[in-house]
Amino acid sequence: MYAVPRLPSILAISVATLLVASSTAAAETSTPSQGWTATWSASPQRPGTNFTPNWSEQGFTDQTIRQVVRVSAGGSTARIRLSNAYGSAPLKIAGATIARAESGAAVEPGSLRQLTVKRARAFTIPAGAELATDPVALGLADLDSVTVTLYLAAPTGPATYHAQAMATSYRAGGDHRADSGAGAFDQTSLSWYYLSGVDVTGRASRRGAVVAFGDSLTDGYGSTPGADNRYPDELAERLAATGRPRAVLNQGIGGNRVTVDSAWLGDKATSRFRRDVLDQPGVRSVIILEGINDIGMSEAPSPIGAPPTDVPAEEIIAGHRELIRQAHAKGVRALGATLPPMKGSRYYTARSEAKRDAVNAWIRTSGAYDAVVDLDRALASPSDEDQLDPAYDSGDHLHLNDAGYRTAAHAVDPADLG
The missing domain is CATH 3.40.50.1110 (SGNH hydrolase)
Known part of the structure; x- marks a missing residue:
């Protein structure tokens, strides 16, 4: 069903920068034998006008997006999936990090990890593809909140996104992927951008x-x-x-x-x-x-x-x-x-x-x-x-x-x- 427009006052949920392999690699690393289980996800949508204002049509240039999402089941190792399903051109990710969330756009000190794809901190997602990052050691408990931060240096064009996050995403000018504090993130949106999944290994995989x-x-x-x-x-x-x-x-x-x-x-x-x-x-x-x-x-x-x-x-x-x-x-x-x-x-x-x-x-x-x-x-x-x-x-x-x-x-x- 759809929602009648309104402007909710949304608490912080920062999805910040994610890294991904290739569509084929993502499919290969997602097999049950590898032990990965998705613990958070959002359905990608085409960029466009929606029930609340969003950044999808304008995209991003020399900006950092930080988004916080709550995992459902914990694990010992994590990876992120990013989607360029509705992009008209390859999406260049200049850098990405993941951390345990604190409050708002802030992250837990000492928990920040650099994300890579094939060990590279910068990577490109082809138009129409979803990619998964390399595994990172980040212990997560059930119902933990994690922050994913993406730095987008080059113009992205219109962005694949999820319209109704029921949560706040944050944006800052320049490269703030490694910031532990929230000070630079002075713009907000009620949608998620590019982030399509968080996967873990551990207890969740067994069920x-x-x-x-x-x-x-x-x-x-x-x-x-x-x-x-x-x-x-x-x-x-x-x-x-x-x-x-x-x-x-x-x-x-x-x-x-x-x-x-x-x-x-x-x-x-x-x-x-x-x-x-x-x-x-x-x-x-x-x-x-x-x-x-x-x-x-x-x-x-x-x-x-x-x-x-x-x-x-x-x-x-x-x-x-x-x-x-x-x-x-x-x-x-x-x-x-x-x-x-x-x-x-x-x-x-x-x-x-x-x-x-x-x-x-x-x-x-x-x-x-x-x-x-x-x-x-x-x-x-x-x-x-x-x-x-x-x-x-x-x-x-x-x-x-x-x-x-x-x-x-x-x-x-x-x-x-x-």
Whole structure:
């Protein structure tokens, strides 16, 4: 689903500079035999206008980007993945570092490490490629925050990014990749740039990763900015609290649809599923929460230029079947999440509600999914099953607040994750 524009006051999450090998090398080093498991991820998007101002269209020249992300499961060794998936030219990284985060754009003293690719501190990512850095010794605990800093000396052109970070990224003029303090980082953005993954070796690798795949309900719109209260964050916390942590990856894109491509709202789910789910290192299972935008945008246009496109329930179901087919072909367990209530939102009409009911009935009863996460019932109002419980409503009757995302995470049975 998509988010209505607003300007949240977002806490610091600095992704700072990353290093990467070649697409082929990345694929080779991501094999299970190498022991890598993704512990944080974000879905790449095309540069463009979005719900909040961002730097993607202008790109970067002689600037440093610092971004902080929270890993879901820890490890003894780390690497970073950077994406130039939507770049029109090779991306030159003049240098990159990784460190344990402190507060804002500051890093923990003594934890800063230089990132390299094939032992070189400067490297180039071809247009359309994702690359992984060399391994670096940086012990990370479950739910640790890390800072990745990239120095971009040459003009980058428009930047591959992730629009709705629900967190703050930082920018400084000049080369500040090795700064431990935050003083130079005087510009902020609510998006992530180039950073597509953090991988670890260690405990997380033994259990494998869970990918949360979907739209803004997965991306976390409506949660407290900078607080890591999206439902995949809450699920990672829940699993860590049991003493059996698992890597939980967030591959949501606000406004994303199962059946329709969009320049601003991401490639359709059936197209991006391989890259965003099946190609993630160490993936074992996926939770699919998609379809509310296909339904809602059949009735109402997006405020950022996506016109209504009528999508029947049967087409959404066919898209889900294709996602399941792709997952099972790779030996990945597929869990289907029912679409939460939306009565009172701009998406709601009698026709859209009938579609939602049809899709949910199929998810629950078809047996096509390996397991079902029934968010519709978990999040419904006790007095009206077609409406979100007011305790979980962020205010637009479509997106969840922190309590709603916590409840969504608790609707997942850990035993169903495999």
